[in-house]
Every structure is written in C-alpha cells, then in structure tokens.
Amino acid sequence: MGYEIVAIKSLTAAQLEEVNQLAVICNGHDGIALKINPNMLEQRSGEHTEDFLCYADNKLVGYLGLYVFHAKEAEVSGMVHPDHRRKGIFTGLQHRAKAECRKRGIPALLFIVQQKSQAGAAYQKRIGAPYEYSEYWMDLGKSGEKP
Template sequence: MKLNWDMLRERSGQEINNYLFYDNGDLVGFLGIYQFHSKEVEISGMVHPQHRRKGIVGELVRAAVQGCVLRGISKLIFICSNGSSSGKAFLEALGAQYSFSEYWMQLDESAGRAGIAKNVQEIKLRLAEPNDLSTIANLNAIGFDMTQADALKFTEETQGSPTTLTYVAEVRTEDENMRSVGKIDVRLENSKAFIFGFVVAAEERGRGYGRTILNDTIAAVKEKDRTASIALEVAVKNERALSLYESSGFRVSMITDYYDLVIMND
C-alpha cells in the first residue's frame, strides 16, 4: 500500500492531513491526505482486517471530505492497490471515477542496461544549490502540469527534506556556459532509494538526455550507498518513459490505480 512515509514523517502541523479511527483505544483505521496541488489532494487509507465492513472507511472519508471543502480543495484522488476488489467497489460506490494507473518499478541489479548513444552531448549531473530554486520550480511546473505557485511550494518542500537529494542536469553551450536541461529527485533512506520528479525540459527532449540522466542518477545513488535498492513510479500510459525504465533495468513489481472524485467546482 502506498502511504508516502516521507510526507507522514514531515507533516507541518498547520492543517489536518491524518485521520485516525480508534476502537477502545486501539488504532484500527487510518486515512492520509497528500497535497501537491493547491486544488487537489491524493488520499490513501486502510482498516485493520478484523474491523472491516463496519463503515470505518466511510467515516474517515466523510471527515476528510469535510476538511478538504473547508480548505477549498475541489478534487480528491484516491490511491487504490490494483488487486483490491473491495477498495475498487468502495470507490465506485462513492462516485469516484477511474483515472489512470501507475507501475511501481524496482531496479533489477542483474538486468542489463541499454548503452548511451555516442552522439549524446556530455551531461553533468550535480546536486542542486539554493540559486537553482527557480529553475527547478519551472521544470516541475512544466513536467507535472503545476501552477508556478504550486511548483515553487513543491520544490521548496522537496529541497527542504533531509532525506531528499535533488540533481540538476546540465550541458555545456558553445560559449562555454552551462545550460540546464533537466532535474531529478531521489529520496534515500535506510538503503532504499526512490526516484521521482524526473523532468527533461520540453525543448531538450528526443536527444537521449533522459537515459543519461537516469543512468548517472543510479550511479550517484550507488556511490552514496552501494547496497541501496532503487525504485520509481511511472504512469502505465506513459509508454516512452516505461520503455526507458525497462531498458535501464527496472521491472514492474506493483500496480496502483487512481480514482478521481470532484467535490466542488472551481
């Protein structure tokens, strides 16, 4: 189940994002809200197996919906494990509509990787610095269809996380300056690395930069922790990215479905 542990550990306390259900002092239900956009949130939750079919999920969702309405959030995106028939049935009864699916992919250390094309311009991957904030925010806005305000907030939070590394990819221009062509984030903790926030600038795509950035990122992770397992997520319909990841040694280990529920019009 996808619970976004890093966000759970780093809650600001300024708004309610965790909903808990107790039975005689025992925690038996949980629902978490994860916000990346100002007008929408992602939600995942769970109930102890011995306490299911008691309406607990419904209670948690109703409380979360009320809280989101007060915050001016118009869309809820529910995260559901692909194999959960009960989760799917609940969301359909709630009125949520299936939107898309994502593959969770794990790097297979024994798998071979496609080489880098010889005509690909040399890329330098370096850790982001404070003065890269606006560049990274712009790339996030373009890559993930965010407003500039949402992208800036997301970038600030990501770079402020003690477990996250942000890398900027650059190439050298004809006048010997460095030009940013992409960025990528890695959350590294307890020998587990998760790659996310991978963006190649729109005008720089189709030149083989993506494969170079990904391979260099894998090497950077292994340099910091050679035992680290490496994972990432990709939308099933993003065939180009999926092909890149598979040829770089990643294999699908889990499928997650996403359902949308609009609770109020903008």
C-alpha cells in the same frame, strides 16, 4: 463497539508506529503494498489537518492520509483493519477528510487504490468514484545499482 475518529495535524511517533503496524496487517491480509508514504508522514508540517485515525477500544483500526501537492486536489490513501471492514469506518474517515478539503478550498479527492485491492475497488465502486488512470512503480533495486 464504538469508534472514535481523531483528526490531527501531525502524527506522534507512537501514532506513526500504529499506522505502520496497521499497514503491515492490511498488506498481509490483502496481498498488496499500500502507498502510505511513511517518510512523508514523519515530515508533516503541522499546519493543516491531514491525518485521520479511527480507534476502537484504544486500538487503531482505520487510517486515512491526505497528500496535498497542489490546490486542485488531495490524494487520499487509507486502510481499515480487516476485522473492522464494512462497518462505515472508511466512509467516516473520508467524510472528515472531505470536510477538511472543503474548508481549505481543495475541490477534489483522488483516491489511491492498489490494483489488487479488492476492498479499495469495492469502496470506490460503492461511492461511484470513476476510474481515471493507473500509475506504475519503478524500483531500481536495493543497492541502487543498475541490474
């Protein structure tokens, strides 16, 4: 099976839906909540390439998004469909993202890996990326009222 990686500056509505559906599949399989920031994906400026999609037979099987908040680093979040893991897809996505960052003068990639993501932790270990720190998510609640 051949894979095709597409690098784009802004997602179409159909691509955004594909990314969201892939996240649902990966989250369900891994028991996690990937941080892909759908609202931010909808509002990409279109100025820079920040989204990398991998297709197999016209079906999205991998995604990597760059989130650049300053010139020192790009945050990276991504996923690969469980049926297509361990085939070099995320490595291919990561290499394309790294080349884009290099082109833009961004020296570092900061990978966002959920604590319970065994696949994410294994990939980081395989590429020798050191653990630096943890973040916490806080949720006030759906109604916006204090508990």
